[in-house]
Amino acid sequence: MKAAVFYAPGDVRVENIDIPKIGPGELLVQIKAATTCGTDVKAYRRGHRLFHPPTPLGHEWAGVVVQVGEGVTRFRVGDRVAGANSAPCGRCYYCKVGQPQLCDDLLIMFGSFAEYLQVPARIVEVNTFKLPDHLSFAAAAMIEPLACAVNGIMESGIRLGDTVAVNGAGPIGLYFVRLAALRGARVIVTDLSDMRLEVAASLGAAEVINVSRLPDAVRAVRDLTEDGRGVDVAIEAVGLPDTWEKTILMARKGGTVNLFGGPKEGTTFTTPTGLVHYNQLTLKGVFHLTPDTARMAFDLLANGQVSERPFISGVQPLSQVVEALEAHARQEVVKYAIVPD
Ligand SMILES: [Zn+2]
Ligand SMILES: [Zn+2]
DSSP, X not given: OEEEEEEETTEEEEEEOOOOOOOTTOEXXXXXXXXXXXXHHHHHHHOOTTOOSSEEOOOOEEEEEEEEXXXXXXXXXXXXXXXXXXXXXXXXXXXXXXXXXXXXXXXXOOOOSBSEEEEOHHHHHHHEEEOOTTSOHHHHTTHHHHHHHHHHHHTTTOOTTOXXXXXXXXXXXXXXXXXXXXXXXXXXXXXXXXXXXXXHHHTTOSEEEETTTSOOHHHHHHTTSGGGOOEEEEEEOSOOHHHHHHHHHHEEEEEEEEEOSOOOTTOOOOOOHHHHHHTTOEEEEOOSOOXXXXXXXXXXXXXXXXXXXXXXXXXXXXXXXXXXXXXXXXXXXXXXXXXXX
């Protein structure tokens, strides 16, 4: 089969490799859509701490079951399926205390930029969904990133009528925009790209700010709140320490700051201690997804509350996956759906 293989930063090749042989409890899925994601772009450009090259690339996926491992009862050959790319162990301390995203033995799967994907038993059991006929493969491939944003929204404590700032209008930021609007918030979005800000507005953002033209993002956001007091919830969906610091400065007294974007390993950020103390800020790091938020993401997509448009900017064949990742990196698109040629 054809598959995208990561060799080194900047070196991804579409090659012929063997179709995986599945074991008990596993599925072999013929990929129908695999969406590009900021994580793929970061991995392509600078490598990934979980990658030991050569390693398959792509982690958002949807397709048709073509082989069912021994003992699988929930799925059959021909089923349309999609799911997350990870599953917690269910046994460790964090799984038991209800924080499965922090599982000590989180199983993570890569390899969806390929013709076939071997889905490990644990992911089949916990985080794989049978798709209703009306749900497209491209939409269903978004379960994983949407589930991460759902996790972030659940941790943000948004109340009806709140003003929420979302910094960064990449795919994750745009999911936050949609979900915060669904939660009844007035959403202010900052980004550098007019194209992405237009998408944000179409998803329900009340105010969009292009910070390439208004560089004092903190001031611009605060000016859009009553008496400049700041927003109830400030979300960072970029992954830069500088943006983390600015996001914190946007929150009102007693506000919540969700530092969602994952910065480069080893970086640090600086925040005035007095601000956190006297303004009684809640600063949160939020990571990944849980089986619960994966289920919620699936429901949001199946119910049409989050649709593939405008997140999927286009379709690219697997042979063009490198070009697709480059275009994603240049922020020319929100996401691409990669389909086998
Ligand atoms: Zn992703
Ligand atoms: Zn665990």
